[in-house]
Every structure is written in structure tokens, then in C-alpha cells.
Amino acid sequence: MSEEPAHAGVGRFAPSTTGGPHPGTLLAALLCWLDARSSGARFVVRLEDLDPGRCKPTYAKAIGDALSWLGLDWDERSLQSEASAAHEQALDRLAEAGALYPCACSRSRLRELGVRTPDGGFRYDGHCRERELPSRDQGGWRASTQPLRVRLPAGTVVLRDLGGAEIEQDPLAVFGDPVVRRRDGAVAYHLASVVDDAQAGVTRVVRGRDLAAGTATQVRLQQQLGFETPTYRHHLLLLERRDRKLAKFHGAVALDELVSRYDAAALCGLLACAAGLVEEPRPMTPRALLGDFDWSRVSQQDRLVEWDGRELTLASPETPPET
Numbered sequence: 001m002s003e004e005p006a007h008a009g010v011g012r013f014a015p016s017t018t019g020g021p022h023p024g025t026l027l028a029a030l031l032c033w034l035d036a037r038s039s040g041a042r043f044v045v046r047l048e049d050l051d052p053g054r055c056k057p058t059y060a061k062a063i064g065d066a067l068s069w070l071g072l073d074w075d076e077r078s079l080q081s082e083a084s085a086a087h088e089q090a091l092d093r094l095a096e097a098g099a100l101y102p103c104a105c106s107r108s109r110l111r112e113l114g115v116r117t118p119d120g121g122f123r124y125d126g127h128c129r130e131r132e133l134p135s136r137d138q139g140g141w142r143a144s145t146q147p148l149r150v151r152l153p154a155g156t157v158v159l160r161d162l163g164g165a166e167i168e169q170d171p172l173a174v175f176g177d178p179v180v181r182r183r184d185g186a187v188a189y190h191l192a193s194v195v196d197d198a199q200a201g202v203t204r205v206v207r208g209r210d211l212a213a214g215t216a217t218q219v220r221l222q223q224q225l226g227f228e229t230p231t232y233r234h235h236l237l238l239l240e241r242r243d244r245k246l247a248k249f250h251g252a253v254a255l256d257e258l259v260s261r262y263d264a265a266a267l268c269g270l271l272a273c274a275a276g277l278v279e280e281p282r283p284m285t286p287r288a289l290l291g292d293f294d295w296s297r298v299s300q301q302d303r304l305v306e307w308d309g310r311e312l313t314l315a316s317p318e319t320p321p322e323t
Helices: 023-039 057-070 080-096 107-113 189-200 209-225 255-259 264-274 286-290
Strands: 010-013 042-047 076-079 100-102 148-150 157-160 166-169 179-181 204-208 231-235 238-242 245-248 303-307 312-315
Touching: 010 023, 010 189, 010 204, 023 042, 023 057, 023 204, 023 231, 023 238, 023 264, 023 286, 042 057, 042 189, 057 255, 057 264, 076 080, 076 189, 080 100, 080 179, 080 189, 080 209, 157 209, 166 209, 179 189, 189 209, 204 209, 209 231, 264 286, 264 312
Parallel strands: 010 042, 042 076, 204 231, 238 303
Antiparallel strands: 100 148, 148 179, 157 166, 238 245, 303 312
16 A cells, blocks of 8 residues: 655645635735645645625635636645534533633623724623533533633743744733634634644644734634644735725625736736735746745735726835825
């Protein structure tokens, strides 16, 4: 029997399927793919589809089709909803450790308390922390009709991001105990992401810097569940102007519109320029970028993107808006 070839870990791209693909999706996918392929790691695509109100199969298909169109391949593709057994096992372990509790607090209550978190949300103050789950005879956590939170231990998580930044945060103090199962029964983002990464053997997490604030919470959950912590690298974002303010580029232009203006090689070259891998946009394939790919060549500066209905243009976020 032949042995599978050795590989240098596992990288992943895990987009949410709450909308169709856009340039920010493709830039993140390209950087994840380059990181994995240049290091000899397996590359896993996980389509995160746990939000029953916002996720649609058509979005999941569109994202997969967009990656293929751009020229990105993968070693494994999965839907997050297929991992429900692993998610439930993790909730069982947290319940057995006495870490789960039901929470009756509304979002409006947390907004009234007014303690902001780095991701723009509101800190949970632990109001329901002493509440207990239904007994095992009553069905345990499965019988709860309220959101479930996990009791995080206090203490600072220190993690060196491979981009050079040091993440140092006490997630309990900054965010409070996170929701791990929502009121509608869906497993919440942090727990699902941690469990899915562990199940897939992910060792390299590459994602946008807007997700860096929640990294310490995920590391704490990994520790509580006995999982290994992967390496983390948080990369630049594509931004757009909204009412003269900068916001994450999302939904301003659909891929269908871009495809009518750009072929895959042209868009890949534009994304490579946005990332700082080439000085000027020119048609190229992802594989053409592999030969000399190095993270030292990737800009840490966010890029401003503007779409006028005909083409995408790149600028520095410091460029003042036209008057």
C-alpha cells in the first residue's frame, strides 16, 4: 500500500455563505491558497453555512465556482453544517466540565450597558453566569431553549501573530463569556470554527485582520477543549468609502459584474497588486505567483478599492476623498 505524501500542515479558507463572492472574498482566498501551496500544506475549503436565516446554498455554490474560476484548487471541500456531530460532542464536553450555562440576556440589555468590544459589539457582563443547565434527566443542554454561553477562565492569552503583531488579551475581561449555541439552535461562530479546525487538523489560519480581535477567545476555547492551537496570520483588508468613512469592501460589486469586465487572469493581477505582490496590475494566474511568494512581500497596509460601474481602482486609505 502506498503512503500519502508528507505535507507541512493544513491551511484553510473558511468563508461565510451569507452572500455572494466579491473582491475581498477572492483576495482572502488567494492569500490562504498561496500560503498553503507555497509551504507544501494541504489546502481545505470550508463553507460556513450555520446561520439558517442568512446562509443559502446558492451562495455556497457561487463561492466555490468563483475560486475555481480564479484558478484556485483545494484538497478538501466541506460544508460546516455537515459537522453537527462534532459540534454536539464539543458542547457535551463543555457541559460535562460545568462550563455551559443558559443566558436570558437580550442584545438590547447589552447595548444599554454600553461597554464596547474591539469588534464593534458589546461586552457581556456575566449576568447569568451562575445559572445552571437543565439536569441530565431533563435533557441537559439540548433541552435549553435559551442561548448557551461558556464560562471562560480569567487570564491573559498571549499569541504571536506570524505577521509580527503580538495578540495579548484577556477575552473574559474584554468580551465576556461567548455564546456557543444561539437561540435558534445554531452553533455559534467561535465554537464551530474551533471544532472544525481541530477536526480538519488545521495548523495554519490565514484570515483578514478584522477577525484578529476574536482570536484570543478562540484560543481559550481550544484550551478548554484540549485542542492544539494553530498558527495565526491576519492580513490586509480591501476597504471602500461609505459616507466619507472607510468600511470593509463588501457587496459593492458582485462577481457577475466583475466577470463581465475582467477575465480571471486580469482580476488575479489586480488582487496581487492590491496585496503588494506586484507593483502594477497585469494578467497572471495564482500559480504564476507561487514561485517567489513570500509573506514579506505582502503589504500590511489596507487598500482602498473603488468601483465606478466599469472598473476597479486601487488607492491608499490615506488618499483624501474627492470633493
